[in-house]
Amino acid sequence: MSILESPRTTQPIYQRLSDQRKGVLVNELQALLGTTHVLHTPYDVALYEYDASIDHARPDIVVFPADSQDVAKIVKLANRYQVPVVPRGAGTGLSGGAIPLYGGIVIVFARMNRILEIDYENMRAVVQPGLVNLHLSNALSPHGFYYVPDPSSQRACTIGGNVGENAGGPHTLIYGVTTNHVLGLEIVTAEGNLVEIGGQTCDTPGYDLTGLLIGSEGTLCIVTKIIVRIVPVAEAVKTLVAVFDSIEDASNTVSEIIASGIIPAAIEMMDKMILQAVEADTHAGYPMDAAAVLLMETEGLREYVADELEKIVNVCHHNHARIVRIAKDETERQLLWAGRKNAFGAVGRISPEFYVQDGVVPRTQLPHVLRRVSEICEHYGLRVGNVFHAGDGNLHPLLLFDSQIPGEIERVRQAGHEILQVCAEVGGTITGEHGVGLEKQEEMALIFSPIDLHVMQSVRNVFNPQQLFNPGKLFPQPGRCAEVKQL
16 A cells, blocks of 8 residues: 555444453453552552543553563553553643543553663663653752753653653753653564664664654554663753733743844743732742743853843843843742742642643744634633743643533633644644644644645554554544444
């Protein structure tokens, strides 16, 4: 079949395990991993039916492998029984990537959480996928190094999950996302074979399979080991807050900073609703009456940082900043960042639930898109707060809702869809770091042609021919709920 011909686009019919077949599979998994590392009762697996998104589906079995060989053997068993396999890190994903839509086996990497090797001379580290992101930097810090990708959930999210979603974070603006900091992977293929991709060097000959697999959301392979770059801590770091009385002034400041040739390490924006929630939660010193705040950071050699800081302050004042405050010490700097990184959790103070989107737009379109986000939410009777990576135009509007109100989830989903439509219309895209998962499958058609999607599905079918790896993700799957039956 030509790669431009349509591959299989409908989801296979996954046969739910009967009690008898499930019992036999559970026995085999317990023989492999031990009784305590295999969960199978409805009560025990209930915790793994959701992640940080608003979707949910219950797995049949949850397993906790200890090493790569365990994972390979689990996949071979899944092949034998023809049941889906879904990898899961810490469950902090926001697009439903770890939700077992068709049941099957969820592989949780909580036990595979070690740093296997650190090579300071060559600035490399080898880690297991269950390692919490922040734990790597904590281990490196005494030696003057750190791991750059820093999602807001870095105190909980795992590096394996970051690889699956190609996660970013506030410092994406200058340093890039996860794919820019991973040199190689050890993976388990759909056949249950262990394969090494990439390596310790900066570049390897042949196809860039590492780049292909990062961000594939568990649909092409299961990652069991990761080789990452580590970097020295900068000589100087300065963090500043600019306070604005209008979102438009804050947005124009972002565009002017970048247009002037200044590329800070981070530019984050929070609007009034988010500032009020954050300040009540963290007490970081953010003004609660401001329309918007920019949290910015510059780092590097001391002379460079001092020069860049002066230029950023001037641009802020040129765009009518009410005040620009530079963190006076490391304690204040960390508190300001704690406020930003705790923003999602702080919203729980003002709403029982929220739905976060993840569109990306050109920086010059920020004022227009933020106005449209407000209009869309007003149309559906929803409150919205904005906290996002303004430097690279990665929006995170938080749509507040209460699922106990009839029809509210449907309104939230429709508003989210229309927000992503706006992002696509202005030349942006539907996700910057949270992934497609279940949430944005239909929206893939907003930015990709049918041929684009067919080519990607053809790649999936090569790596994952029976679609047992994380099925029902990434691509539109019409009628998916009707395709599950009980044997």
